[in-house]
Amino acid sequence: MLYREAGEFKTSYSDDSQTFPITFDRSVFYITLIIAFAVVPFFVSSYMANAVLVPFLIWSIVAIGLNILTGYCGQVSLGTGGFMAVGAYACYKLMTSFPDLNIFFSVLLAGVVTAFVGVLFGLPSLRIKGFYLAVATLAAQFFLVWLFNKVPWFYNYSASGQITAPERTLFGIIITGPNTLPWAKYLFCLMIVVLVALVARNLTRGNLGRKWMAIRDMDIAAEIIGVNPLTAKLSAFAVSSFFIGIGGALFFSVYLGAVEVGEAFGINQSFIALFIIIIGGLGSIFGSFVGAAFIVLMPVLLKNIMVGVLEWPTDIAAHFEFIIVGGLIVTFLILEPHGLAQLWRVIKEKLRLWPFPH
């Protein structure tokens, strides 16, 4: 009753092809944005920002990046952690080499650097696909982590190999470093998330996105109808790595503040990113957000319930957390193999017909 397109008449092509054609969707989207930008920053606590919202936003960026490559272009990648590391180290080198550079541009340029590295490691995708490509990108993961461990130039010759984010500002507001206020961190990440999501959404709806999807669905057929696999695949690698690099840069500079490449950007991160898009839904921007929320926030929520409310011992809670999250993943995948985004799509279909489905 509430959720329907009946009665909505589109009089121009741009109206008809907008992201949210249904008024109800559109208004929910704008209300969410308004709440996120204008209400949350006034109430966000240090814990909420540092342990809940900022990691959620950053993982959403990474998931959008990986979704472009894997979900839209069909190239399976296990190198996400490595590409995040490229973003983080590029951001660190930019921050320390050019102290006057605005943090926004450091993050953006870190994404550009990662895009180049991504294209480089994307070259094998022109010859191999599927599992074999996954193994090739796995090599990227291990090589990049090894590189940042091995070459002291990347970590400015510090004794322990750790990189620490110095204090940097945007319009005089501190964004990185220990003195950052929670709302500044949150708003900075939110702004970048919104930009990334808008760009990604529009890229995937356009010419480029259609080429990617053609390659994903059947590369030979795509080639016959005139899609150049070289540009399509490499552009997917470039755009995907650009986003993942931005995510990695934020992960290091805004979220953690100090990282050690082996731990912060190990193979685990690659798996987490892959889980996020599989749970959320391959080839869906919305799915990237839901997946990130599920994988990143569910453990925090469970921990707070089990330790904070039920007062269980911390080790039992930690083990239960694995069991419950694992169980939920399996349950969701059995109920809806195409991810939470598909579940949402089904719900929407049902809502349109409700309450008279016949």
Place this chain on the structure above:
Amino acid sequence: MKLTKLAAIAAVALTAASPVMAELVFPSLSYRTGAYAVGGIPFADGYADYMTLVNERDGGVGGVATRILECETGYNTAKGVECYEATKGEGALIYQPLSTGITYQLIPKASADGIPVHSMGYGRTSAANGKVFNWIFNYPANYWTGASAAINYFNAEDGGLSGKKVALVYHNSGYGKEPIRTLEELSKKHGYELMLVPVDHPGQEQKSQWLQIRQQKPDYVLLWGWGVMNQVAIQEAANIRFPMENMMGIWWSGAEADVIPAGEASNGYKALALTGVGNDYPVFADIQKYVVDAGKAAGAGDQIGTVPYNRGIYAAMLAVEAVKVAQAMHSTADITPAMMRDGMENLNIDEALMTALGMPNFGPTFSVSCENHGGPGLASVTQWDAAAGKWNVIAPFAAPDMDVIGPLIAEDSAAFAAENNITPACK
């Protein structure tokens, strides 16, 4: 989006509900799960048991009860940040995260929030310079003094390391890399050749590293591992028949759990020690009486007297003594983190105090000052007796080569100060 909001609401509700009453809050960022739990569990048990003992036997510190706020990190830095954020609002007095990675995270954050961090025998070595790191302490010893102690021991035993080869088998992380700079400096002084053998997290597979050692035949091996990596390294060393008495671990690679899996083969393995070994100290009788027999032991209660457990007790004891100093200095029982910092900076551990606490000769005597947050860096050497199943102290607490380490600390802390616009000064 639904889940986000749910999580947000729950998290807000949970953090808002913190009780308000006079107590001394000690967050314990422990790890009882994962590849490093083998060291994390006994340390957390020791830390919690000592705090329980203080409550049960003495009625708290200066009449104020202590409270342990345990949070599971799994030795993971992101979870460590979450734990820090979750616990700092509850009046946390001091952080002892038992993880070099998490310590690096907390150094800038805790300094900005004004909460002291005590990284006892780990963390950033140059934090010993209290003028730059006002809030960070790493007494009584750190990685660089540990590296020096190991080299000094082998140097004395061997009658000169000139022309010898020393291999460092290390956890390929900030923790494992810390000693490299010191070992390089010391190699110039003693004339040995340093061979670096990194092992990646978690270190369950070390065949290639030990093959390399078998081929290149170093005279001595220093082990800088943690968690499962230690057991595997000692087992692999036994497999290639590396002489155990020429192998020495840092204090994080010298627990019972590290040597027992290799059985008889680990006999003679040496390790540095921060504290006394075994449970032959009066304080353990009190722990038995007030904590274990009362059914208040943390964890499974089966770790008492092991090396990491003793270290947990020692860490808790140093924290409690710092609280006492702070209470005396500010003449209030309910202290703040800032007062705690003052207490730590004026801490003085002498033999009379240790005896009074039931820990005679348990640790070195030392005092802390603003210039020196690192203490004297004393470490003893222990050797594993596989037949008896216990560690024996074979060299007493000895001083490291501060002529070499002092300038390194000054250099590294100056670099940190420059990077972060800190003007070195006492607080």
